[in-house]
Amino acid sequence: MAKEAVEGELNIDPMHQFDIKYFFDIDLGIANIGFTNSALFAFIAVAAIVVFLWSAVSGHSLVPSRMQSVAESIYEFVRNMVRDTAGDEALKYFPYIFTVFIFILACNLIGMIPYSFTVTSHFAVTVFLALSVFISVTVIGFLKHGMHFFSFFWPAQAPAALRPVLCIIEVISYLARPISHSIRLGANMMAGHAVLKVIGAFAGASALLVVPSVLGIVGLTALEVLVAVLQAYVFTILTCVYLNDALNLH
Amino acid sequence: MATENIDHAQSGGMPQLDFSTWASQIFWTAVALFVLYKILNGSILPKISGALEDRHNAIADDLDKAAELKRQAEDAEAAHTAALATAKADANKIIAEAQNEIDAELATASAEADAEIAARTAESEVRINEVRAEAQSNAKSIATDTAQAIIEKLAPGLSDKSTVEAAVSRALSAAGVAK
Numbered sequence: 407m408a409k410e411a412v413e414g415e416l417n418i419d420p421m422h423q424f425d426i427k428y429f430f431d432i433d434l435g436i437a438n439i440g441f442t443n444s445a446l447f448a449f450i451a452v453a454a455i456v457v458f459l460w461s462a463v464s465g466h467s468l469v470p471s472r473m474q475s476v477a478e479s480i481y482e483f484v485r486n487m488v489r490d491t492a493g494d495e496a497l498k499y500f501p502y503i504f505t506v507f508i509f510i511l512a513c514n515l516i517g518m519i520p521y522s523f524t525v526t527s528h529f530a531v532t533v534f535l536a537l538s539v540f541i542s543v544t545v546i547g548f549l550k551h552g553m554h555f556f557s558f559f560w561p562a563q564a565p566a567a568l569r570p571v572l573c574i575i576e577v578i579s580y581l582a583r584p585i586s587h588s589i590r591l592g593a594n595m596m597a598g599h600a601v602l603k604v605i606g607a608f609a610g611a612s613a614l615l616v617v618p619s620v621l622g623i624v625g626l627t628a629l630e631v632l633v634a635v636l637q638a639y640v641f642t643i644l645t646c647v648y649l650n651d652a653l654n655l656h
Numbered sequence: 657m658a659t660e661n662i663d664h665a666q667s668g669g670m671p672q673l674d675f676s677t678w679a680s681q682i683f684w685t686a687v688a689l690f691v692l693y694k695i696l697n698g699s700i701l702p703k704i705s706g707a708l709e710d711r712h713n714a715i716a717d718d719l720d721k722a723a724e725l726k727r728q729a730e731d732a733e734a735a736h737t738a739a740l741a742t743a744k745a746d747a748n749k750i751i752a753e754a755q756n757e758i759d760a761e762l763a764t765a766s767a768e769a770d771a772e773i774a775a776r777t778a779e780s781e782v783r784i785n786e787v788r789a790e791a792q793s794n795a796k797s798i799a800t801d802t803a804q805a806i807i808e809k810l811a812p813g814l815s816d817k818s819t820v821e822a823a824v825s826r827a828l829s830a831a832g833v834a835k
Contacts, residue, residue: 421669421671424672426671426677437680438680439680441684442677444680444685445680445687448688452692452695455692459700463700463703463704466703467707468711470707470711481701482708505689505692505693506689509689509692528672528677528681529673530678534685596670
């Protein structure tokens with residue numbers, strides 16, 4: 407991508423890497439749901455997950471191989487996260503939470519490969535993920551508690567005069583959840599990749615900047631791998647926290 | 657398609673905020689997630705949980721087996737201790753019996769010996785008494801004969817045997833020799 411920067415001048419377009427490219431159009435009239443690079447990398451992530459996990463568990467031995475060990479560690483990590491955060495009752499939603507976690511993790515990590523595309527750097531994807539969590543969790547809350555679910559917004563322990571104000575704050579903070587939930591993941595991914603691109607472009611601008619630029623990219627890449635894993639974890643644990651609120655009402 | 661790419665590149669804005677691509681992204685993400693969920697939930701997650709459960713069960717079985725073996729070892733030890741205690745008790749009983757037997761034999765033997773000693777003592781006393789009585793009676797007859805002979809010599813024809821005997825008897829009893 408640095409090739410596009412003209413030698414000798416600072417021509418940085420850090421957002422170009424996020425462009426959505428259509429391989430073919432599927433125009434439904436109201437919207438074009440054509441197959442894009444984003445969709446391609448989403449399926450690459452799915453394929454990578456399935457190949458990895460399938461090869462890990464196909465041996466299915468009592469004493470696990472290394473791959474099986476890794477797969478089982480991830481499984482138990484997510485399972486314990488769900489149980490510790492939201493209780494045993496939440497374990498029936500574990501398959502979906504595990505799917506979301508491993509999908510985000512795979513998308514984030516595949517995005518770290520140069521010239522690849524980071525599916526989770528787009529708010530369309532993260533908003534979809536966060537909204538699906540928000541809507542499911544709210545539906546679960548109403549299915550379990552009925553109208554009593556509204557008591558979640560009513561701070562009964564607070565002084566009586568403060569309750570209506572706190573109730574409004576609670577409702578606003580509840581409605582803001584999908585926004586923070588999605589922006590946190592998307593912005594982290596986008597910002598990291600944009601910064602990498604900017605630093606990479608410095609190398610193209612001047613021969614003097616090549617060495618510091620490469621060193622900076624190496625360091626930042628390590629940091630971004632950490633962020634990729636961490637954000638997948640943060641998204642998942644927040645999902646568990648929201649699910650806990652719906653199941654147990656604080 | 658290609659024209660749109662150029663549009664984004666030229667606009668210089670954030671591709672994330674180009675809402676014309678949202679429908680496609682959301683649709684394909686949903687499809688990818690659905691496919692992934694179906695595969696994971698359908699076969700991979702049950703396999704992993706199965707493997708974990710198998711391992712858990714195997715470890716639990718092994719622990720049970722170990723506990724069972726430990727119990728058996730403890731039982732064997734208890735049996736061994738009991739056998740040892742029984743053997744000790746038997747030995748003590750045999751020792752006590754032998755002791756009693758020996759004591760009884762000893763008592764019998766010593767009683768027999770005592771009885772024999774007493775019998776012999778009695779026998780000896782009887783004989784001593786016989787000898788003494790014989791000696792006394794001999795002494796009496798000798799004294800009587802001697803006294804009669806002396807009287808015969810001093811006054812012949814005066815000696816009356818019964819009178820002499822009575823006198824001798826009196827004299828002997830006065831001397832404390834006869835009874």
